[in-house]
Amino acid sequence: MSRPPVSPKPLTGGKVLVMLLAFFGVVIGANMVMMRLAIQTLPGTEVDSAYSASLAYEKEIAAAHDQNARNWKVDARIQRGPNGGATLLVEARDNNGRPMTGLKFLGRFERPTDRRADQPVELAETGIGIYRGSAVTIAPGQWDLVLEGDAAGRRMFLSKNRVLLN
Template sequence: MSRPPVSPKPLTGGKVLAMLIAFFGVIFSVNMVMMRLAIQTMPGTDVDSAYTASLAYEKEIVTAHDQNARNWKVDAHIERGPDGGATLRVEARDNDGKPMSGLKFQGRFERPTDRRADQPVEMAEMGIGIYRGNAAMIAAGQWDLVIEGVAAGKRMFLSKNRVVLN
């Protein structure tokens, strides 16, 4: 009768324990790396408090109705520069088609996927009803162009449009 071959290194309890610790150590390490990467790349919340945002909703509806009643025509044009910057030109006309002067317009390029990439555009009045501002180094891709017009400390105009920059 022949005996089964004997393994040169028998499997002991210590070896099994070491394999289990190594296995779960690798799993734990990978989870920690993935969690750290996820936290670093998370842009954060859209609003800090949903409750506060919901309270402001009624005011936004009234402001939007007032803006529609004014019937202003505000046209925006974006011109890309060779250095990667963008020039934003806004032309504002009232209900009768007359250029509007004395407003303070602000623009903002907002990245739909990452608020950290948002870039404000300070605008100055270059002529009657014509406002212009520059933004340096705007990456190509989809952006939300937000234009706000303020008069006497009150927001009179708000527009948000999706644009694609090449």
């Protein structure tokens, strides 16, 4: 008669405990690493307070109606420099096609996925109705170009357009 082969190392309660602790240790460790990476790379929120943004919504609608009634023609062009910079050229004309002078234009390149990469561009009037500003270094990719035109301390123009920089 032959005996069945005996396992050289039987499975005991201690071994099962070690295996379970090792399994859950790996799972919890991986979760902790992923959580830390997610928190470190979190770009933030679009607005700091959704409640405050909702209260300002009616004012934004009225400002947009006023802007449409003015019928200004604002043309923006972006020229890429060899060193990775970008020059922003804005030409502003009123509803009759005359160049508008004396405005204060502000520009911003906003990264759609990470607002920590946003770059402001100060525009100075270089000619009648022509405003120019530069961003020293701006990475290639998709950006939102935000233009704001102020006159007498009041925002008169706002536009946001998606642009692709190479």
